Amino acid sequence: MNDDSRKVSAAINAPAAAEPGRNAYSYFPGCSLTGSAGEYDASFRLTSEALGIRLDEISDWNCCGASPAPHHWSGNLGVLLPARNLHIAGDGHEAMVAPCAGCYNRLKNAQHELTGSEELREQAARVLEEPVRYEIEILNLVELFAREVSPEALAERVQGRLAGLNLATYYGCLLTRPAKIMNFDNHRNPVSMKPLLRATGAQSDHFPFKSECCGSYMGLAKKEIVLRASRRVIEVAAGLGFDAIVTACPLCHQNLDLRQGQINKAFGTSLDMPVLYYSQVLGLALGLGSDDLGIDAHAISARKLLAKIGKGAGGPAAATSLKPEANQSTPASIGTIPAAGS
């Protein structure tokens, strides 16, 4: 299987491979990918390999600080922790890739702040005991694949392997916001995943909740926020007939997948929506094994979805039409939410 996929990559990326260094990236996995999101790491490495992209993991990287660092220490903890990673990420690479949307966001924010403040650069230098290097280009995996893989080449190679699936692209918050720092295509309507997903033969209709929030890191401290926000994302996707939600963020994944059972329990729903990492979907399209890609490591089984692939069942009826299946003429509710915390 893996030998096969190497050939795939050679075919897709023949011209790119000729340029030395261009498709070798410094790799920052981040804590989640070495912990609960191990399958994201595995699938990213495998897919990259199959696509002829070399990943060199940064040696001895540290936590980016995630959300708590910038929030609770006004003393620049949110800059200094990622600054060390930026500092050691270079090593002959022009760009680094951080598949975790949270890390990506922290790293880019830190870079932005370092660029704008002499004082911060001095502080970083004091801690690092040498002038801080922070200019390396920071990419997310969506951007990396968009840059390295042409939809035409991918389509030719995968021969519509994922035909019949309708995949909801889910970007969440951290990839795209704040817009002026992230510069991630169109922050109001991000579209970067779509061309490659379509190239796999899958359908990818407009998903109105693509940049709504899943509830972020509130899972541990204020679970009701996550359950409520994630429920809506999943419900809308299900209502529109999507087969799976595709994400590029371990935190989103955790909220949408791992907590889907909690959502069902809390709200009496029976949601059963597979949530896949973008790298897993591309890996599947490239013919990599679902075990290797860790599809199984998810709480919500993707078995039905896997069964669909290859059968070419013409695809599910797209739910873009708003014709009601049954005439549910329930009176519209105005759900005014009381101001006080419920």
Add this chain to the structure above:
Amino acid sequence: MAICVSSTVADGAAVVAEIERRSGERVSACYQCGRCTSTCTGSFAFDYPPHRIMRLLQLGQVDEVLNSRTAQLCFDCMTCSTRCPMNIDVANVIEHAKMIADELGIEGDEKDIRLFRLAFLQNVRRHGRLHEARLLTWINLRSFKPFNDLELVPLILRKKKIHIVPPRIRNRRLIHRIFREVNGGDES
């Protein structure tokens, strides 16, 4: 800058000015259309939805803002900022209100979220990386909710989503130095 917190409009103005200075946003640009609130992810758990936070700041009522659940709970998803028709980064304003509340030692009622942030950073400070299992345990014990998320544990174990041994980086000294730097020498 020393900040005197008071509910009087006159004194509130200084805090609002400080929030504006740090965030680079103008609260007076808000015309209360409420679009931030229309899709705010967490507002059902907040006491003031984002447009009311902006309004309170416009009126200099900083006491309400700094002590609000909103300031403590807003998790910076920035949905409001993306949609604001006046290009105000509302989340950024709330973020700075939160930081000023912290500096002033305002604890508020939402202990769990503070605990989470604290636990997270202690965890990182010790290992250089986050150890998720330890974070979960620590929070559950400290928040006196030992059974929170317990139903997930078998699932997590079955799906091999957890490491029992904490990950550690080699250069932990540097991490300690960073924490010392931001804590003004105090490493705790």
Add this chain to the structure above:
Amino acid sequence: MAELKLIGFLCNWCSYAGADMAGTARMKQPGELRIIRLPCTGRVNPLLILKAFQQGADGVLVSGCHPGDCHYNEGNYYARRRLELLSRMLPAFGIEPERFHFTWVSASEGARWADVVTQFTRKIEAMGKMSGAEQGTPPAKASCEAGVGAPDEQTGSEDAVPA
């Protein structure tokens, strides 16, 4: 340091009106710039600008209608050609080209005008006054006088005119 002397040549239809609008909207601006009104930037003689520098201007700003919007159809295009050339020649006269700025501001762009004035003034402030050596360097002086000639007070035609 003595006060900076900045001169702005503005066309009547777009930029002068834009500056009026900035005023009407009370948009505060630095106080160094003095505006001279012209019908069109096409009326701006490059030699006049050299003359201004020679006489001690620290910066000269010319502002007209946006390309395509000239009240006289194409005056601003003539201005652009002439003034770009001038800009390239300034170093030969010992004048830093940054001291000269040519831009477009429309009648509805009050905010833009305020911004242009502020930016330009800050830039010249940062550069400082023209050094004495630059003023009246022989080539500048020579061409200015050959071209437009110093105004002769006696040619002011008051006395020839029945009042």
Add this chain to the structure above:
Amino acid sequence: MRIGVFVCQCGTNIAGTVATDKVAEAALSMRDVLHAETLQYTCSDPGQRAIIDAVQKKGLTRVVIAACSPRMHETTFRRTIGQAGMNAYMMEMVNIREHCSWIHSDIDIATDKAIDLVQKGVARVRRQVPLYSTTVPVTRRVLVIGGGVAGIQAALDIADSGLPVTLVERGPTIGGNMARLDKTFPTLDCSSCILTPRMVEAKQHENIRLMVNAEIEQVRGYIGNFEVDVRKKATCVIEDKCTGCMICQEKCPGKAPDEFNAGVGQSKAISIPFPQAVPMVAALRKEYCRQFINGKCGVCKKVCPADAVDYEQVDEITTEMFGAVVVATGYELYDWREAYPDYGGGQYPDVVTSLQYERMLSASGPTAGHVQRPSDGAEPKQVVFVSCVGSRDESVGRPLCCSVGCMYIAKQAILTKEHIPDSQSYVFYIDIRATGKGYEEFTRRAQKEFGAIYLRGRVGKIYPSNGQLVVMGTDTLSGGPVEIEADLVVLATGFSAARGAGELARKLNISYDQYEFLSESHPKLRPVETTTGGIFLAGACQAPKDIPDSVAQASAAAAKVIGLLSRGEIETSPMVAAVDQLRCIGCFKCRDVCPYNAIEALELRDGRQVAKVIDTLCQGCGVCNVACPPSVVSLKGYTDNQLIAETMELLR
């Protein structure tokens, strides 16, 4: 030389920041100044009298007035000194308000600057000579561009005064956007009932010539004498022959989008936009016509009983002279789709624009007045109106208020209830702007009598769910988010300038703003004039406007045109170029650069060829002045000597 300087205090507008006494005092020490005084309001009657007094008592020969912008009051003060017996051009205004007191807060800085500016004005006026205007005859014909309600009103008013009018309309019929409306606020008059008679009147008026399917190609000339090329686009229908029987439309097999119905329903490749169109003439759209796409069809030609179809027809350009032009190009709805992905970006069929909804409400519309939602034809029971889409939204570059959205939403909410009695309308608004006569009462009625529920807040998101749409909004009055399940969502989209408005403005040489709305000469005192003499504005081409305001402005523009052309001839500006023919070397560089062809060759008696300025053509731009190698072309009022003197004075 005896110069008088008058420093205006403009109440506290100037005196608040400029020490006007000091300015006057400083003026007294300037060369040839023998009178200086401050005046409280120079432009007022006592102010002007003070100037006349000083001129006459002290024998002043030149005047400098330091006050507001010359763009505001130059003509006022020229008249004043004219009354004092001086040549009107022996006056110079310096701007110490817009360019000084209003933009500075430091009194010393502002006062110094004001003194400098007065000094500059004195230097300039010392070199001024008297100038005299001439007159040119005017063409007593008028061009009206745009056949909406404003253009129709202006054309009728002007034509009624006896002046011939050519009304040029880009589309196949006059009537504009108003013809597409069902009812009008606040009276709920039937829009067609009040407009179509006016359309017919315009068609039948002996002084009006209608040109539909026509666009302005090029404009030359100036006030009183514009030479205009009009392109009459080929529609493959001979207008004079077509009887409007609509058989071609019936038989045409080529489907085409229905532009008149804002995309609701479909039309044919050859069609008449609507049954009350004026003129009642079919037009063919080649891009949808099988004859042109496939090269074979010819149905319309075959069935036309009047033999009016001509596939070989080509565009025609006609050139005419006009003394004045009224621009009434109107508006179109802002295209919201790109900017509002959160509202579905046009992907949800049941999210419609207000104009589409208007067509759905109209008895003459594609659904014959039965409100049906586009997705399935069902009658909507829950209708949500979303205000300010593409209005009051800086994040999409549209901070302006559309000025009519609040009113037409109220109207549509009322009509919804009338059409579907068991329906419920919800209106998301930010502020209700209802300032016209009877408007406030009207919006109250929508709520009180027709049960529309108004929610104060901007909608964040719309998404489909279970065959309905969920509208996520806010009610800031009750304090928090609100969600409504809707059958149909109507977006109150803002106004954009008509497509190509900026391009037309450039052809006409008039200014426009960043949204391509055309600019009036002065927002208060010259609201229908443009900065170009002889060209006037009417209706929503200038800014978003409702029907009464458009009609009022059209009549105002008509009055201006009639006033202008009633004189038969007009004064030209004397600030034109002049050639010193003794020193002219006959190189004709001036002629090459002149944008108005206002310079011709003149043979002197000694056989020398020299340049000569045609005063009536010269517009006074001064491009020739700069181009002249020996500097012998000079723009009166802006001579080299004057400009150099101003410059030198500022650099003393």
